[in-house]
Amino acid sequence: MTAHIGNHRQMLGSRGPCLTAVLRMAGLRPTRQRLALADLLYGGGHRHVSAEALHAEATTDGVTVSLATVYNTLRQFKDAGLLREVTVDAARTYFDTNTSDHHHFFIEDEDRVVDIPTNDIEISGLPDAPKGMKITHVDVVVRVKSLS
Amino acid sequence: MTAHIGNHRQMLGSRGPCLTAVLRMAGLRPTRQRLALADLLYGGGHRHVSAEALHAEATTDGVTVSLATVYNTLRQFKDAGLLREVTVDAARTYFDTNTSDHHHFFIEDEDRVVDIPTNDIEISGLPDAPKGMKITHVDVVVRVKSLS
DNA sequence: ATGCCTGCAAAATATTTGCATGTAA
DNA sequence: TTACATGCAAATATTTTGCAGGCAT
Numbered sequence: 001m002t003a004h005i006g007n008h009r010q011m012l013g014s015r016g017p018c019l020t021a022v023l024r025m026a027g028l029r030p031t032r033q034r035l036a037l038a039d040l041l042y043g044g045g046h047r048h049v050s051a052e053a054l055h056a057e058a059t060t061d062g063v064t065v066s067l068a069t070v071y072n073t074l075r076q077f078k079d080a081g082l083l084r085e086v087t088v089d090a091a092r093t094y095f096d097t098n099t100s101d102h103h104h105f106f107i108e109d110e111d112r113v114v115d116i117p118t119n120d121i122e123i124s125g126l127p128d129a130p131k132g133m134k135i136t137h138v139d140v141v142v143r144v145k146s147l148s
Numbered sequence: 149m150t151a152h153i154g155n156h157r158q159m160l161g162s163r164g165p166c167l168t169a170v171l172r173m174a175g176l177r178p179t180r181q182r183l184a185l186a187d188l189l190y191g192g193g194h195r196h197v198s199a200e201a202l203h204a205e206a207t208t209d210g211v212t213v214s215l216a217t218v219y220n221t222l223r224q225f226k227d228a229g230l231l232r233e234v235t236v237d238a239a240r241t242y243f244d245t246n247t248s249d250h251h252h253f254f255i256e257d258e259d260r261v262v263d264i265p266t267n268d269i270e271i272s273g274l275p276d277a278p279k280g281m282k283i284t285h286v287d288v289v290v291r292v293k294s295l296s
Numbered sequence: 297a298t299g300c301c302t303g304c305a306a307a308a309t310a311t312t313t314g315c316a317t318g319t320a321a
Numbered sequence: 322t323t324a325c326a327t328g329c330a331a332a333t334a335t336t337t338t339g340c341a342g343g344c345a346t
Contacts, residue, residue, distance in 0.1 A: 029320055031326060066328045071311060087289075090233075090241040092310075105278065120273030123288065127266050130253065133292040140271065140288050141235075144281040177345055179301060199336080214303045219336060240335075
């Protein structure tokens with residue numbers, strides 16, 4: 001059950017043996033690669049990464065991991081509720097380490113995703129889901145570009 | 149200037165020589181392929197299509213057009229302001245013939261985009277764009293799935 | 297005639313998968 | 322030991338591009 005795991009996301013903020021526990025709880029073996037990636041993802045504040053970017057970072061850090069494993073790991077983390085997928089650009093998939101409800105800026109010039117720093121966004125006038133459907137998530141993406 | 153062209157989008161609702169005029173106004177030669185695609189896109193009500201789907205439709209209708217040309221045409225139409233790109237699914241790009249301000253349902257089970265049928269959505273508490281940036285567009289995507 | 301279009305195939309990108317090898321339990 | 326993970330390369334999928342020939346003006 002991902003809800004239970006989600007409650008332990010806070011543990012991810014710190015380094016160390018803690019990551020091992022979280023991975024276990026998610027049903028994922030704490031392998032060298034997964035631990036290294038989790039450390040990159042959760043070692044600091046919240047982040048938005050693409051598979052390509054995370055792989056480059058790991059490589060720079062001297063962590064040996066294949067791009068395919070990065071993709072697989074990101075998907076596993078997402079399925080476990082440890083990451084959230086953000087769809088802003090058709091060409092690339094971004095993952096957000098912040099799984100709580102919030103929205104995003106997408107900086108068009110830089111292909112970069114940033115959290116919208118307030119929680120004050122309210123959406124009113126949302127219609128009901130079409131018959132027989134339920135709403136799973138509401139995404140607000142504010143596209144911005146530099147003042148040319 | 150796309151603003152000017154945009155004012156003529158209404159002309160696209162009807163078939164006939166009108167499409168020729170609109171394409172001309174957009175700086176696009178009214179070729180057989182473009183006219184056929186424009187007719188599919190604007191011949192009825194508003195639609196959401198992917199390149200693949202539009203190509204299949206054209207082929208079924210006996211219109212000979214290559215997939216590459218469909219991609220190119222969709223991009224040209226978008227650049228001319230005749231279509232709007234909707235990013236909801238990382239795997240596929242959708243184009244919306246409705247270029248006015250509105251938002252979308254994304255039906256996850258079917259990979260389908262639907263306009264949200266009201267104009268009543270209001271978003272409050274939107275922060276300013278980051279320094280030196282301006283907001284180009286706000287997208288609201290309501291993801292729905294069937295009640296399992 | 298001239299320059300923009302089209303189709304085809306090939307390239308470019310992003311992501312997934314099959315399989316042999318390696319490793320956690 | 323046994324099941325699950327990893328790495329590599331190849332497969333897939335989507336979209337773009339180069340180029341030779343075609344069509345609109």
